[in-house]
Amino acid sequence: MQIMVCLKKILDPEVPPRDFRLKKGEMAPATEGIPLVMSSFDQNALEVGLQLREKLAGATVTAVTVGPEDSEDVLRKALAVKADRAVRVPLEQDSKLAGGIVAGLLAGAAKQLGADLVICGRQAGDWDGSQVGLILTEALGWPLVNLVMGIEPGSSGLVLRRELDEGYEVIEGNSPLVAVVTNHETNVLRIAKVKDTMAAMRKKIELFDVVDSAAVELQGGRIELVSLEIPVKEANCEMITGENGGEKADNLVKRLLELKVL
Amino acid sequence: MSLVLTCLMDQGMLSRDSLEVIGAGKSLASDLGAGLAVAVIGAETSALCAAAGEYGAGKIYSVQDASLEQYYCEGYLAALEAVCRECKPVAVLFVTNMQGRELAPRLAKRLNKAALVDCLSFNVEHETGRIIFTKPVFGGKAMAQVVLSDAPAVVALRRRSFEPAQQDQVEPEIIQVKPVSIPVNPFKVMERVEEQQAGVRLEDARVVVSGGQGLGGPENFAILEELAGLLGGAVGASRVAVDSGWVSSSKQVGQTGKIVAPDVYLAVGISGACQHLAGCSGAKVIVAINTDPEAPVFGAARLGVVGDYKDVLPPLIKKVKEII
């Protein structure tokens, strides 16, 4: 089975609001001094792919990213946790909220690879688009399983565990399919060994030139960004004081009663 | 007359999600000078059609088929595509719940249009008639305003961001739509586990006590359970607590978890990442208990306690027992 995992390099989503700035005159965030990382749900997606490969003889995991040359870092990170292959599809501009273009390029890459399972994260932690995996499903004409926590080989086909609003379900289906992954305790990305990280630096990254019709076809319906702003939030936190935990607790209950919320 | 189409995902009764999307649909329709339509799907839709009529839907598009008794993405998608081709709406609204999340982008693609997920608000620009949608990006550290250039705009609205519709009886026109074909569900359900929450549902609770990484381990959630239980509330958690396996993922509060709007939201050992706060910013009073006075959570809280939860919660429980 050819497993393709889609990875995006993003501005560290954990930077606190006080360090988050916008570029002057541009509808984009300032990047100076902020680390760039693999999007967190993509880490979960990669782990799901790696675990499935371990249970399926002959399966391979190919990490794919769409982006400029410096986005290859995420591919190196994937190689360091032993992805078999790494592919970059060049795209110079950050696609922002225009998920259709990226989805089209990823669909082209999936075809070129002969993938039978494509795994994406549920949303990229930068623009929070939450769409690429779903548009990709349509572009490939495959069935979708959304909010997947883990995938195992079944007696016939694949067994997927997916999150529901209250609880979960286990479903069985056949590849090809697209799985969109959510976080779960079982899919936290493993840590790379130092020697594998070193070895990953020397591995080859393949460049796919996907100018195929899929991408162009997908441009119907444009999303136009008209403004990007940092919301002003006024802090009005009232600190509850006290000599010790007991006093603080008493004062807290007193205030909650005064505010009529208890 | 142009129409705003709101898509309901219920079986039998209108849910809070549906009332919110109808409420939003009404307000968008009135801003645009358009009519309100709803789409209802199922094996037997008459009860739902009647219910939607009580909330002011002038046109109801119903897709009835035995295969649609239970929700599945491929089937409902085909049904909605058929409705859109018939109704030709200017906008299609969903809620960003399990179904809306997957249907909105796929439906938009089938109509060769763009979608927007997790929209917080909208307004109609007077001069141009364009609909400007606001969506949080970068975990809520920035707000983007966007326009979807070709109608229909397909949009999923963030839960708890729109007022539920008020009753407003109209005599609706009911249009039965027959899709060309409804694909069978490509997946077989082997097991479904509904997590029975003891006590109140997290999303309906008037008090939510949430724990994060600062709790240090699963056993410490027991003390949150005790406090929540005393107050008739529910326990929530941050993503780190879920990823660590301390609590089940259905307890996660935030942008990619539950959206709650209780009277009191108690954040214990939670740093207050924007992605977490997105799930509780509708609370009347946020209380933060954190050892770090610089934690961002204090920027969002109404009341703050700097301290170790181990020192504060036991006397808090004692005090609460005295007053109830």
Ligand SMILES: Cc1cc2nc3c(=O)[nH]c(=O)nc-3n(C[C@H](O)[C@H](O)[C@H](O)COP(=O)(O)OP(=O)(O)OC[C@H]3O[C@@H](n4cnc5c(N)ncnc54)[C@H](O)[C@@H]3O)c2cc1C
């Ligand atoms: C796309 C995306 C979506 C996300 N969605 C969500 C989401 O839906 N929900 C969510 O929660 N997160 C979400 N996250 C993750 C989020 O960004 C944060 O990583 C997460 O919320 C942090 O969890 P935390 O506050 O428990 O942990 P930390 O940030 O590690 O904070 C722990 C806090 O505990 C305090 N503490 C330590 N010891 C004690 C003690 N003894 N007593 C009191 N306080 C103590 C510390 O001072 C610290 O402030 C998302 C991230 C991304 C990128």
Ligand SMILES: Nc1ncnc2c1ncn2[C@@H]1O[C@H](COP(=O)(O)O)[C@@H](O)[C@H]1O
């Ligand atoms: N540039 C990209 N390269 C590779 N995969 C991507 C890219 N953008 C998005 N994805 C995948 O699509 C998912 C959803 O992204 P989004 O719709 O942008 O929130 C991500 O979690 C990735 O798995």
